[in-house]
Amino acid sequence: MKILVADDESTSRLLAAAAVRSAGHECESVVDGEQAWQAFLKSAPDVVISDWLMPGMTGVELCRRIRAHQSDTYTYFVLVTSQSERAHVLEAMHAGADDYLTKPLRADALAERLIAAERVTALHRLLAAQRAQLHLLNDELTSIARRDPLTRLGNRLALQEDLEQLESRVARYGHRYCLALLDIDHFKAYNDTYGHAAGDHVLRAVSDELVRQVRGGDSVYRYGGEEFLCILPEQSLLTGNYAMQRMRASIEALRIEHSGNAAGVITVSAGLSILDVALAKSAADVLNEADAALYRAKDLGRNRVEQSTASGASS
Amino acid sequence: MTESDPRTPQPPPLTSDVLDRDVLADLRSLEQSAGADFIAELAALYLSEASARITDLRDAVEAGDAPGAFAAAHTMAGSSANLGATDLAALCAALARACQSGDLYGATDALERIDREFERVVPAVRALIGSQ
Numbered sequence: 001m002k003i004l005v006a007d008d009e010s011t012s013r014l015l016a017a018a019a020v021r022s023a024g025h026e027c028e029s030v031v032d033g034e035q036a037w038q039a040f041l042k043s044a045p046d047v048v049i050s051d052w053l054m055p056g057m058t059g060v061e062l063c064r065r066i067r068a069h070q071s072d073t074y075t076y077f078v079l080v081t082s083q084s085e086r087a088h089v090l091e092a093m094h095a096g097a098d099d100y101l102t103k104p105l106r107a108d109a110l111a112e113r114l115i116a117a118e119r120v121t122a123l124h125r126l127l128a129a130q131r132a133q134l135h136l137l138n139d140e141l142t143s144i145a146r147r148d149p150l151t152r153l154g155n156r157l158a159l160q161e162d163l164e165q166l167e168s169r170v171a172r173y174g175h176r177y178c179l180a181l182l183d184i185d186h187f188k189a190y191n192d193t194y195g196h197a198a199g200d201h202v203l204r205a206v207s208d209e210l211v212r213q214v215r216g217g218d219s220v221y222r223y224g225g226e227e228f229l230c231i232l233p234e235q236s237l238l239t240g241n242y243a244m245q246r247m248r249a250s251i252e253a254l255r256i257e258h259s260g261n262a263a264g265v266i267t268v269s270a271g272l273s274i275l276d277v278a279l280a281k282s283a284a285d286v287l288n289e290a291d292a293a294l295y296r297a298k299d300l301g302r303n304r305v306e307q308s309t310a311s312g313a314s315s
Numbered sequence: 316m317t318e319s320d321p322r323t324p325q326p327p328p329l330t331s332d333v334l335d336r337d338v339l340a341d342l343r344s345l346e347q348s349a350g351a352d353f354i355a356e357l358a359a360l361y362l363s364e365a366s367a368r369i370t371d372l373r374d375a376v377e378a379g380d381a382p383g384a385f386a387a388a389h390t391m392a393g394s395s396a397n398l399g400a401t402d403l404a405a406l407c408a409a410l411a412r413a414c415q416s417g418d419l420y421g422a423t424d425a426l427e428r429i430d431r432e433f434e435r436v437v438p439a440v441r442a443l444i445g446s447q
Contacts, residue, residue, distance in 0.1 A: 011361050011394040015345075022348035053389065082393060084408055104338060104396040104404075107345040 001046035001118060005029040006036035006062065007080070008054045012105065016049055016080075019107035023114050033057025040066055044073060047117045049101075049110070052081040052088050060092045067096035072132075074124030076117035080105060148222040150200055151207035159221040159229060163283040166231070170277050178232040178240030179283075180272040181290045182210070182247070185302040187226035189260035202266055206251055213247045229287075237274050237307050244270045244305045252303065262302065269297040273308035333439040338399030358443040361398050365391065369433060372410075376422045384422065385414035391429075398440055403432045 003025050005016040013029045020027040028043060030036045032054045040048065048066065050059035057065075063077045079092040079100040089100045098120065099113050146158035154162070169175045184190070184206060191199040203226065210220045210228060223229040230247070232240050248268055256266040271293025275286045289308035297306040346353040368391050375383035392407035410425040 009390050009393045010364060011357055011397045014357055014360055015397050018345055018349035018353055022345055055386075082389075082396075082408065084412055103393055104399075106341055108341070 001025045001114070001121065002043060003027050003047045003049060003114070004036060004039055004043070004045040005049045006031075006033065006054065006059070007051040008032055009051070012051065012080075012103065015105050015107075016110070019105065019110040020049070020114070022107060023111040025114060033059070033062045036062050037065060040069075040075070044071070045075060046073075046121045047076045047078065047114065049078045049080060052079055052085050052092070058088075060088060060095050060097075063092060063097050064095045072128045074121055074128075076121050078113050078117070151204055151222050153207050153211070153228070154219065154221040156221070156223065159223065162219065162221075162231070166275065167283050170275055174277045176234055176236075176277070177275040178230075178235035178237065178243075178272055179275060179286050179290050180230040180232065180240060180244050180270050180305075181223060181287070181294045182228045182230065182244075182268045182270045183294055183298070184226040185263075185267045185269055185298075186258065186261045190258050190266070193258075193260055202256060205254060205256060206266065206268065209250055209254060210247060213250050214243075218243075229290075235274075237272065240272050240274070241305060241307055244272055248303065248305055267303035269294060269302045270305045271295070271297050271308070272305065273310065333400065333402075333435045334443075335399035335401045338396075338401070342399070355444045358398065358440045361394055362437065362440055362444075365394065365433070365437075368394075369429065372429070373426055376419060376426055379419060381414045381417045381419055384419065385411050388414060395436065398436075398443075400432075400436045400440070403429065403436050406432055 003020045005013055005020065005027060007013045007016065007029070008031050013031070017027045017029050025047075028039055028045070030039050033050075034056050036048065036050060036054075037057070039045070048062070050062050052059040054062075059079045059081075063079065066075055066077060076099075077097045079089065079097045080103060081088055081092075081100060082103045086102065089097075092100060099116065101109055101113065146154055146161070148155040166175075166177055170177065184202065187199065187202070190202060203222075207220065207222065207228065210230065214220055214230060214232070217233050219231045221229045221231075230244070232243055235243065248270060251268045252263060252265060254266060258264065258266045261267060271290045273286045273289035273293060275281065275283055281289075286308075289310045292310075293306040293308045297304050300306065342354050342357070368387055372384055372387035372391065375381075375387055388407045388411035392404045392411055395401075395407060396404035406425065406429045410422060410429065413419070413422065413425070
């Protein structure tokens, strides 16, 4: 272990250092509380063995400061007092000390403390490692829970969380977002004709193509069965429309055979709307508008892009 | 003299050994793993600082500086105990306690006893260096 000895008296330092090294540990010694604090911050020792009475800062104050310091590792603290300072032991234990020794320091008594220190610090290290692993697993789980396993796109949960952030950014910074809902044309018929495995393949091909087509900063989600949602930051309805036309054309250009569709290949319809601070609408309202626009695109013959006609949205 | 005054720090009974056998035995046992020069180094370090510390103690007592006298007596008590100079350590600790409560009454007498004991301790500690 790395052990820090703090004592303002030189023979006590020499004695403690010899006892620490004899017990098989590394030792750094310092002459007062302030130096001890600096050394603690710099080298994060496993154990601090500190004299009670030192100029500037007592061992108890040092202990309190170490305990108040946020750290992943635990520092075992042993206070050293003279017989007449025995009354300070209780105060030290309350301040977070793990044990104490009385002067003159005996090497075997110190070695005994260091065995306990090794056990306790190892336990704390284990806890910290498990905590870190738990954190990692949590992050991983959160990420899995937010992703659609088939397409690897963000799912409804991810969308819901991201939309809340979006709404607050719109309100606070006046940002503007174009929201576009896309739907694969006659997908049910495709599944009925080609089977669900082929349907899954189409969903992946379409999502891959959408991801390829969007620009950095844009996001694509799997909104439902064969529905996708694109969020395009800082786009007007006009520029958003261009982007969606490009995507619609690129899906058609994949030339995936679909005998049940008028085009003979897989195509998509899209409806878009805009989330803008000036329009004072919720993300849910804007989604509904995009949905209505998508229905109109379907009604008007599919494989096309329609934008919301809701009040203010076309401005 | 104020021997009978209850406020005077009373000297503990002197033992026959100047340096405590148990402490020396501990130091010798530590020396097995700490290296052959350990006791000599510790003794030399003690001697190099102790005289100056006693001078500090005397200066502080004469100046009526109770906190200063406390610090010097406290340090002297600690280092003396490390070398097994248990009686000297006890004398210094008693004086430190008196000084801590701001009571320098009887400190001059205590200093004399500390001086006398120190004179016994120095050759014994010096012998630890020589015996290496």
